[in-house]
Amino acid sequence: MSTFNTEKLENQGSEFKNQAKGLKNKANDLKDKAKDFKFDLSTLKGVLNLILSAFSKPDEPVAALPPPLIMLGAKLRPGVSAQSVAARIISRQSEAGKVVGDVFADGPNNEEAMELIRVEEIINTLLTESVVNVVIPPGIAITGVGVGNLGAPVIIQGVTTSMGIGDGIIR
Amino acid sequence: MSLVDKKKQIFGKIAAARTLTESMPSFKLNHSLPSINNKGNSITFLTDLIKSLVGYAELVKSTIDTLTHSLDEVEIKIKKAINLELKSIVMCGINPSIPAFVKSTGSGISIEVKKIDFLDMLKTDPTSVGGKLLYDDTAGGLNSSDFNTFLYNVIQDDGNQHVWHNILQFKFESLDPMGVNANSSLTIKAHPSYDSKTLIDLNQDFINSIKLFNTTGVVNKIMDLIYGSVSFSLNKSRKQLEMEGKINAIVDKMIEANANETISNDYFEFSNDEVSIIEQKANERKSGIIKIKTSKEINASVPEKLLSDFNSEMGTAVTVQNKKDVLTKNLNKMAEETTANSNDARDNVSIKLNFIQGILDTLIKGIVNIILSPKIIIIFLINFKIIYGVASEFSDPVDFIKKNKKLFKAIIKELTMILVKYLLAIALKKIAELAAAAEVKKQIDKQKNKVIQLLSLVAIPQEVLRIIKGLG
Numbered sequence: 136m137s138t139f140n141t142e143k144l145e146n147q148g149s150e151f152k153n154q155a156k157g158l159k160n161k162a163n164d165l166k167d168k169a170k171d172f173k174f175d176l177s178t179l180k181g182v183l184n185l186i187l188s189a190f191s192k193p194d195e196p197v198a199a200l201p202p203p204l205i206m207l208g209a210k211l212r213p214g215v216s217a218q219s220v221a222a223r224i225i226s227r228q229s230e231a232g233k234v235v236g237d238v239f240a241d242g243p244n245n246e247e248a249m250e251l252i253r254v255e256e257i258i259n260t261l262l263t264e265s266v267v268n269v270v271i272p273p274g275i276a277i278t279g280v281g282v283g284n285l286g287a288p289v290i291i292q293g294v295t296t297s298m299g300i301g302d303g304i305i306r
Numbered sequence: 307m308s309l310v311d312k313k314k315q316i317f318g319k320i321a322a323a324r325t326l327t328e329s330m331p332s333f334k335l336n337h338s339l340p341s342i343n344n345k346g347n348s349i350t351f352l353t354d355l356i357k358s359l360v361g362y363a364e365l366v367k368s369t370i371d372t373l374t375h376s377l378d379e380v381e382i383k384i385k386k387a388i389n390l391e392l393k394s395i396v397m398c399g400i401n402p403s404i405p406a407f408v409k410s411t412g413s414g415i416s417i418e419v420k421k422i423d424f425l426d427m428l429k430t431d432p433t434s435v436g437g438k439l440l441y442d443d444t445a446g447g448l449n450s451s452d453f454n455t456f457l458y459n460v461i462q463d464d465g466n467q468h469v470w471h472n473i474l475q476f477k478f479e480s481l482d483p484m485g486v487n488a489n490s491s492l493t494i495k496a497h498p499s500y501d502s503k504t505l506i507d508l509n510q511d512f513i514n515s516i517k518l519f520n521t522t523g524v525v526n527k528i529m530d531l532i533y534g535s536v537s538f539s540l541n542k543s544r545k546q547l548e549m550e551g552k553i554n555a556i557v558d559k560m561i562e563a564n565a566n567e568t569i570s571n572d573y574f575e576f577s578n579d580e581v582s583i584i585e586q587k588a589n590e591r592k593s594g595i596i597k598i599k600t601s602k603e604i605n606a607s608v609p610e611k612l613l614s615d616f617n618s619e620m621g622t623a624v625t626v627q628n629k630k631d632v633l634t635k636n637l638n639k640m641a642e643e644t645t646a647n648s649n650d651a652r653d654n655v656s657i658k659l660n661f662i663q664g665i666l667d668t669l670i671k672g673i674v675n676i677i678l679s680p681k682i683i684i685i686f687l688i689n690f691k692i693i694y695g696v697a698s699e700f701s702d703p704v705d706f707i708k709k710n711k712k713l714f715k716a717i718i719k720e721l722t723m724i725l726v727k728y729l730l731a732i733a734l735k736k737i738a739e740l741a742a743a744a745e746v747k748k749q750i751d752k753q754k755n756k757v758i759q760l761l762s763l764v765a766i767p768q769e770v771l772r773i774i775k776g777l778g
Contacts, residue, residue, distance in 0.1 A: 176726050177565040177719060179346040183312040183728070186355070189737045190319045192745060197752065200759060208763020227777070 214306040217258035221251040261305050271299035313351060317342075320358060320737070323744035346562045348658045348722060349670070352729035353663045362655060365662045366641075368732045370633045372666065373521050374626060376728055380673065381518050383720045388682065391713035392509040392689055399693040402504045404496050405446070410475065410690060414495040415691050416487040419461060421476070422680045422687055424547060424703040428458050436540045439526045439613055442517065453516045453681035460492070471515040472497045472507065494688060505692065512685050517549045519676045521629065522620045527672040529608045530591070531641070532664050538594025539610040547591050551584035552576065552704055553678065554671045560718040561670060569711040574704055598644070598660070600653035604777040606644040612636070637662070666729070674714070678703050686710065 142158045175245035225247050236244060279300050282290040307315075317339070339358070341351040357365060378591035396402050419428060423525050432455045448459045448468055460468050460476045467477040477493045481685055487493065500508050518754035530536040531554065559573050576584065591595045595607045616636035623629045641658040648654050683706060690698040690709075700706040707714050758771040 143627075175565075176348075177723060177731070179309060179348045179351060180312075182348045182352070182726060182730065183309065183316065186733065186737065187312065187318050187319075189734055190316075190741055192741070198756070200756070200763070204760065204763045208765070211765040212762065213768075223777070 147281070212306075215258055215262065217251075217255040220258060221254040224250055224254065265305050267303035267305060269299075269301040269303055271295075273298050275299075308344055312341060314340055314441050316355065317358065320355075320740065323740045325416055326747045327740065327743040328361060342560050346564070347558070348726050349561065349729065350667055351714045352726065352733055353666045356729060356736070357659050357663050359733060359740070360450070362641075362658055362662070365638065365659060366634060366637060368729075369665050370637070371522065371727070372669070372728050373628030373633060374630055376724055377519065377521060377524065380721060380724055383724070384518060384673075384677065384717055385513050387713060387716045387720060388513050391508050391710060391716075392685065393506055394712075395686075395689045395693055396505050399505075400725075402506055404500060404503065404505050404508060405692055407690075408494075408496055409499070409501045410495050410498040412495060414477075414493040415688055415696065416491045416493050417687055417691070418488045418489070418491050419682070422683045424490075424683070424700075424706070425550065425675075425678065426542070427679055428461060432458050433744050435614060436536055436610065438610055438617060439454050439530075439536050439610070442520060442523060451517060454679055457492075457680055457684075459739060469497060470512075472499055473512050473515060476607065494684075505689070509685060509689065516681050517675065518682075521633065522617050524669070524672050525633075525674060526613055526614065526636075528665055528668045529613055529676055531668050531671055531675065533596055533606070533608040533644075534594045535610050535613055535676060542592065544588050544592055547588035548584055549703060550591075550675065551587050553675060553707070554587075555584060555713075556707055557671045557674050557718060560715055563715070569715050571708075573711070574708050581685060598657060600648065600656055601650055602653075604647040604653075604657075606642045606647065606657065608643055612640050612643060616640075622623045637665070666725070669725060670718060673721060674718065677717070678706065 175186070178241045225235065228247070228250075233246065234244065235247075273295050277293055277295060279293075281289045281291055339354045341347065341354040356368060360368070387690070408415055424431075428441055430437045430440055432438065432444035432452075433448075438444050441450075441455045442459070443450040444452075444455055446452070446455060448456060448463070450456045450459070453470065456468070456470060461478045464478055464480050467475050473496075475495045475497055477491075479487070481489055482491065496503075496508060500511075526536060531550070534547075546574075554577060556573055560569065563569070563573075594609070595605045598604050598606045614640050616632070616639075619632045619636065620629065623632045637744060641661040644661050645654040645657045648657055683700070686706070687698075687700065690700075700709060707741065754775055758774050761774070762771055
């Protein structure tokens with residue numbers, strides 16, 4: 136019958152504990168060193184990291200729109216049109232300092248034609264190749280009607296337990 | 307990510323933030339950004355960044371603040387580094403006390419003038435037009451507060467001994483009557499009050515007795531290094547200018563080196579490309595005209611007269627504000643002068659911005675060049691001769707830097723840190739303003755998007771939605 140040497144195990148345990156403590160301290164030191172190096176102003180890399188950090192601000196997630204409104208309102212939307220998008224861009228070209236319309240000396244305005252091609256291709260891809268995936272999370276309240284033992288209707292209430300998946304297309 | 311990619315990322319973020327914020331000055335200038343490469347020069351990058359963030363007037367203001375407020379801190383740090391280096395040289399010797407031959411009763415140390423005056427400064431009269439741009443307190447003569455002016459006057463008084471601040475005694479002899487020392491040599495002895503003191507005391511007191519530089523001297527040196535303003539009027543030789551070019555190339559390499567990098571012999575050797583650039587720069591400085599590339603190549607210069615006017619006005623400025631006003635007025639005049647051969651208004655803005663950027667980029671080189679004047683080299687040579695033997699000497703300024711590379715690395719790193727901190731504070735302030743303005747704009751845009759999306763769901767016409775969104 137084997138016997139446990141508790142003293143030996145205890146010693147081993149405290150040794151492991153000390154080793155873990157040492158490793159933790161080492162990790163913290165390395166962390167500090169890495170932190171220092173990241174913003175070490177004596178190197179250009181540190182200067183660049185510091186400047187880049189000045190730009191980084193995490194964006195807050197967007198709040199959801201009321202679902203009933205989307206259900207009803209979506210039916211009222213006219214749908215996208217490459218022609219109308221291109222027309223709006225071209226009509227605003229002057230805001231960016233670009234020439235609107237044909238320039239007498241230079242002939243037809245190629246840039247406007249290019250704008251139309253660009254928008255047509257983007258919209259065409261969105262309309263004919265894109266897919267919208269929809270995920271409905273579990274926990275949606277449901278009310279259902281079933282048939283009881285004697286054929287009487289039974290109303291059931293509960294929540295969905297799995298997520299719902301759906302596909303859609305852009306119009 | 308490579309340095310160049312990170313640099314591009316920063317400029318991209320600025321461009322994006324600027325597009326979002328209409329109130330910021332638009333970045334449409336046709337100047338180049340010389341720092342967009344993989345080199346590790348923080349100063350050039352920061353000056354490029356500031357140049358793209360602020361307009362000309364703000365850049366002038368930042369430069370003047372740097373020249374007015376940071377130089378005192380720089381002088382203290384450099385003196386500390388020099389004292390430490392001299393101490394380490396003395397510690398190499400067996401006995402830190404002043405040897406008998408250097409004491410006031412000894413024969414003294416003999417040093418040829420050319421061995422401390424590598425850039426031929428002492429050949430120019432401090433009271434001449436060009437001399438006034440090289441020396442300080444030029445009217446003081448032998449009582450000048452500037453050691454270089456004092457030394458020039460010692461050399462003019464052949465055979466007579468003169469005392470500097472009761473620390474060291476100097477005698478110049480164009481011909482040694484005993485025939486022991488070389489012609490045109492200085493004999494240097496300690497003042498009697500130092501006979502019982504240590505070499506460390508003498509070094510420290512000497513360094514503390516000299517003023518390394520002031521704003522006027524630094525601006526003069528920078529203008530000379532970029533435009534050859536003083537070199538042209540003094541008719542400096544091409545050899546001299548090439549030597550200064552080599553010093554500047556070494557300084558550039560040291561600025562780009564990492565703090566932990568060992569300064570190897572590579573720093574003091576030059577590739578064919580480097581030699582070609584040094585020669586081209588020397589030719590430009592000799593003619594006092596440099597070529598500037600804008601939409602076309604033009605000649606630009608800052609004539610000596612402008613520097614003389616600036617020096618005279620600075621001489622009468624008393625308060626810090628007076629000095630700032632004189633600096634602003636004169637730097638604007640010099641910047642304007644560099645556009646004299648340009649007819650394009652957009653190029654002019656670019657040339658003036660590059661003029662101011664050049665001052666900040668050349669600041670460290672200007673300071674190092676000033677350090678390489680007789681007032682610093684002489685104390686190092688005295689120490690070298692005491693510790694390593696009287697035959698010890700520096701063959702040229704590159705040899706001087708090489709033999710004291712630890713000191714120059716420390717000085718350049720210290721200067722870089724001071725300048726980086728100063729420029730970074732300006733850049734980060736502007737970036738914070740830009741990022742905050744962009745964030746406000748983004749939040750407003752998100753709110754507008756939410757409103758128009760909600761309204762689009764209740765069949766509000768597109769025209770109305772576009773008005774709400776602010777689309778034309």
